[in-house]
Amino acid sequence: MDTSTILSRLQFGFTLSYHYLFPQFTMGLALLLVILKVLYLWRKDERFNISVHFWGKIFAVTFVVGVVTGIPMEFQFGTNWARFSAYAGDIIAQTLAMEGAFAFFLESAFLGLFLFGERAFGQKIHLFSTVMVWLGTWASGGFIIASNAWMQHPVGYTIAGNKLEISNYWAVLFNSWILPQYTHTMSAAVVTGSFVMAGVGAYYLLSHKHLEYGRIFVTLGIVMGLLASIFQLFPSGDAEGRQVALSQPSKLAAMEGLFKTSQGAELVIIGQPNVSTGQLDNAIVVPYALSFLSYHRWTAEVKGVNDFPADQRPDSIELLYYSYRVMVGLGTFFVAIMGLAVLLRFWGKRLYTMRWALWLLLLATPFPFIATTAGWFTTELGRQPWIVYGLLHTAQGSSATVSAGNVLFTLIGFMGIYLFLGLLYVLLVVSQMIRGPEINKIQGLPEHEETEGLLGSMTKVQGGN
Template sequence: MDEVLLLSRIQFAVTVFYHFLFVPLTLGLVILVAIMETKYARTLDQTYKRMADYWGKLFAINFVLGVITGITMEFQFGTNWSEYSKYMGDIFGSPLAIEALAAFFLESTFMGIWLFGKDRFSPKLRAVSIWMVALGTNISALWIITANGFMQNPVGYVLNNGRVELNSFAELVTNPYAWYMFVHTVVSAYIVGAFFMMAISAYHLLRKNETAFYKKSFKYGLAMALFSATLTPFIGHQSGVFAAKMQPAKGAAMEAVWETQKGMPFHLIQIPDQENQRNAFAAISIPKIGSFLYTNSFNGEVTGFNDLPKDEQPNIELVFYAFRLMVALGIFFLAVSWYGLYLYRKNKLETSPKYLKLVLYSVLLPYLAINAGWMVAEAGRQPWVVYGLMKTSDGVSPIASSQIVFSLAALIIFYTVLLVADVYLIVKYAKKGPESEAHYSLGGGVKHVS
C-alpha cells in the first residue's frame, strides 16, 4: 500500500502541476484583454483593437489547452482516491458540480461568442463577452478553492456512518481559509499575466519592433504588476497568519520552529534539520519579527514541533524552502515593478536594455512562485488529506501499483505534448506580432452587428 500511496500522490501532483501551468496565465491575462476590449469599445481607437486581438490570441491558446488538462484531473478522485471520494463525496462534489455547471458553462459560452464573433458582433458585445469569460474563470477558481479550503479547514459538516456530510452550505462557502487562498491565488495569477505581457513586450522593444504598440502593452502589464506585486505581501501575510493558527504544523514548518516560544526572532539565514529536530544553522536574527509574522504581535506565541505529534509533521525542508522561495520572488517582483514604473515615467524604458532583458528572462519566475505557494499549502497539510479528519494514506484506492505506473506514464506523455504545443504556439504568435495597421484600416475585423 505504501507504493500505491506514493505513486498515487506523484500522479496527482504531476496532474495538478501541469494543469496549474495554464491556470494562472488564464486568470491574469484575461483581465488585461478585457480592459483592452473595453478601451476599444469606448474609444474605437484601432490601437486597442490590435492589442486586444493580439493578446487575446495568446490568451485563447492558453485557455483552450488548459481546459484539456483540467478534464482528466477530476477523474483521479474516482480512480486513485476512491476511499477519499467515499468519505468526502457529499461535500467535495458540491462545489465541483457548481463549478462545472455554472462557471465552466459561463466562461465557455462567452468564450465562444468572443472568439468566433470577432467580425460579427459590436465592440461593446465583445467587451461584455470577455468580461463574462473573466468572471467565469474567477468563479471557477473560487469553487475549486472552496473544495480545497474544506480539506485545509473542515467546516459545516457532520460525521454520519463513517462519512463526512454537508451540514451547512453557508459555512462551506464562507470558509475563511478558502477565501484567504482564493484572494492570494488570484492576485498571484495577476503577477503571472502581468509579467507575461511585460516580457513579450520587452522582447519586441529590445528589437525595436512596433515600439509604440509594445510600449503601451508594457504599460498595461506594468500597471497590473504594480497592483498585484504590491498587494501580495499584505495578502500573503494575513493568509500565513491564519494558516499558522489553523494548522500549527504548517506554520512551524514555514519557519522551522522547533520550540514553542513568545517573541520569536526571524532568522534571515537558516538550515532546518528534520532528522535531528533542530536547525543545523541559523544566522542574522531579527528579534520578535518571527512572532509578528505569524501572530501579528511582537510577543505572540508561535507553536513549535516540540508541542506537536511527531507523526503529524509534514516534510519540513520542502515546506520551509518553498515558502522562502515564494517570499524571495515576491520581493523580486515588487522591486522589478516599481523600478519599471520609475523608468517608464522618466521615459527611459526603451533605452534600458538591461532592465528589459531582466523582465524577459523573468517570465517563468511568477509560475515558480505561485507553484511554490501551493507546495506550501498542500505539502504543509500532510499527512492529512482532510485536515484533522482523514490521513492521506487512508484515502487511496485499493488498486495495483502497476495500474498507476501505466496511467502515470500516459499522463506525463499526454500533458508534455500539450505543454510543448502550448509553448510552441504562444512563442510563434508572440514573435509574429500584431496584425498590421493596414489590416484594420482596410476594414479587417470591423464587420459587426449590434
C-alpha cells in the same frame, strides 16, 4: 504510507502542478483583456483592440490546453482516491459540480462570443463577452478554491458512520478560509499574466519590432504587475499567513523551520532545516518578527515542530520549508522589479530605451509560474499528513485496490502525453508572439514606425491627401 499511496500523491501533484501553469495565466490575462478593451472604447485607439485580439488568441490556446490537462485530475478522485471520495464526496462534489455547471459553462460559452462575435454584435457586446470571460475564469477559480479550502478547514458537515454528510451548504460556500486563499491566488494569477505581457512587450522593444504594441504591453504589464505584487504581500499574504497560524500551527512551524516553541519567535531569512537534529543550521534571523507577523504581537508564543505529535507533522518539512521560501523570495523580487520598472517608465521616462531593464523584464517572465507552483506545494505539503485536515489522513484516503504498478504506469503515460502537449503549446504560443499583433498595412506605414495610433495615422494620411 504504502508505495501505491505515495505514487498516487506524486501523480496528483504532477498533474496538478502541470495543469495549473495554464489557468493561472488565463485568469490573470482575462483581467488584462478587459482593461485593454475598455481602453479601446475609451480612447478610440485601434491599437488596443488589436492587442485584445492578439492576446485573445493566446488566451484561447491556453484555455484549451488547461481544460485538457485538468480532466485527468477529476478522474483521479475516483481511481486513485476512492476512499477519500467515499468519505467526503457528499461535500466536495457540490463545489466541483458548481465549477463545471456554472463557472466553466459561463467561461466557455462567452469565449466563443469573444473570439467570433465582435463583427456580428458590435463593440458593446464584445466588451460584455470579454467581461463575462473574465468573471467566468475567476468564478471557476473560486469554486476550486472553495473545494481546497474545505479540505484545509472543514466546516458545515456531520459525521454519518464512515463518511461525512453536508449539514450546512452555506457554511461550505462561505468558509472563512476561502477569502484569503482566493484573493492570494487571483492576485498571483494577475502577477503571472502581467509578467508575461510585460515580457513580450520587452521582447518587441529589444528586437525593434511592433514598437507601439511593445510599449502598450510593457506599460500595462508593469503597472498591473506592481499592484498585484504589492497585494500579494499585504493584505492577502498577511491574511493567509494569519489563518495558517491560527488553524494549522504545525504547518506554520514547518514553513518557518521553527523546531522549538518560542515566545518572541525569530523570522528566518536564511537557514537549512535539519530534521534529524531538530534545529536550523546556519540561520540568519530577525528577532521577534515571526511572532509579530503571525499573531501581531511581538512576544506571542509560536509552537515549534518538536511539540507536535509525529503523526500530526508535515511529512516533508524540508520540501515545505524551501517551497515557502521560493514563493516568498520571488514575491519580494516581483515587487522590486516591477517597482523599478514603473519608476523608470513614469518618473525617469527611460524604460523603453534601457536595454538592461527590458532584458530584466524579459528574463523574469517564467518566474511567476515557479512562484505559484511553489505556493501550491506550500499549501498542499503543509496540510499533510491530512487529506481532510484533522479528519482523514492521506494514507486513509487512497484507493485500496489500485496497485503501485498501475499508478506508476499511468504516471509515466501522463508525463509523456503532457510533454507532447507542452511542446505543442509552446510552439503555437511562441509562433503567435513572434508574428506579433496584426498591423494595418493599408496605410502603407512601415511596421516599425512610431505613430500616435492607428486612427491618428488615418487622419494624418487623409489630411495629407
